[in-house]
Amino acid sequence: MVGNNPSIFQGEGYDFIELREYMPGDDIRHIDWNITAKMQSPYIKIFREERELNVVLVTILNGSVHFGSKKFKQESIAEIAALLGFSTLKNGDLLSYYSFTDKMDNFYKPSKKIHQIQSITKDILDFEALNKKVDFKFIADTLYKRLKRKSLILFVGDFFEIPDFKLLAKKHEVVSLIVRDKLEEKPPQMGFASLVDPESGATLEGDFNRSSVDSYAKKVHAHDHKLYDTFRKHQIRFTKVYTDDNPSVNLRRLFEGR
Structure with a gap:
């Protein structure tokens, strides 16, 4: 606010x-x-x-949000959703909610009722994200068709794929909140280990030495650089929130334009 x-x-x-x-x-x-x-x-x-806005909260709960070193990204997404929900209602605006993976998993129609925020938060925390994949084209197409009134769309997810929200951003105002865990961007050297992909369930075995870990970190950095460029090109505001951050600070900086 x-x-x-x-x-x-x-x-x-x-x-x-x-x-x-x-x-x-x-x-x-x-x-x-x-x-x-x-x-x-x-x-x-x-x-x-x-003055009344139509605020649309959209969470992306694919398998990769089922990860975290201090707390799961899924928990951080629920916390951010609650903060945005309470701020929306405090400001007297309408709040609607969508949850997506490769399909629309949940929808709450526009409301100013405070109990809806509790329901949204509970749904996020209880959602079985493991082995779920994301389809950003389906998400963009669905919202473009369903949202008739000009809206403020708040996306919350980890964005390890780069979405094309170009058409959405022309019709609406789009804000993206990137939720990450520091361990997945800069993992430690683990030696020989087995890792499980929370989206596909596939197991990856290998020697996670300094060279392979550094190579991975560079790929994440390159991905994020491309992600940021895409958002800026389409005039989409964004910020990154780590699982050990205080999300209210990040959100305030974003909406105050700092």
Whole structure:
């Protein structure tokens, strides 16, 4: 909650206030043609600004969120969802919720009821994420078709795949919250070990020495650099939250534009 709106766009209200003469740059759709004809000069209608936002919270709960050194990313996602939910309702805005993997797993219609946040948080914590995969094209296509009203869409996930939210970002305001654990970005040297992929269930065995660990860390860094460039290109605001962070600090910095 920053100022009166946590968003960079504001709704266009429907409460008529007054008429005034047209000025360069005014929206011509607001010209009152009857008054214009009578006065022989263009006049436009002024409306009261609508402050209510349609906030859409979207969690991406594929198998890789079932990981964490101090706490699971899935728990951090639930905490972030609760913070965003309470902030939305405190600001008097409508909150709807979607949960995705490679399909739509859950949906809560727009509401201002506080008990909905408890239900959302519980659903995230109870969700069986193991062996679930993500399909970002399905997510983008589904939201583009379902969301008719201009919305503030808040995505929460670990984004180990790069989404194409270009069309969504043209129609709505999109914000991405990247939830990670530091151990998965810079793993320790483990020697010979077996690792299980939480998405596919496949087992990877090998010597996780300094060379292989450094190579992996460089690939993650390169992936994230491409991810950030994609978000910036599509004018999507984003921030990264680690599982040992205080997410409220990261969220405040993001929405205050620091």
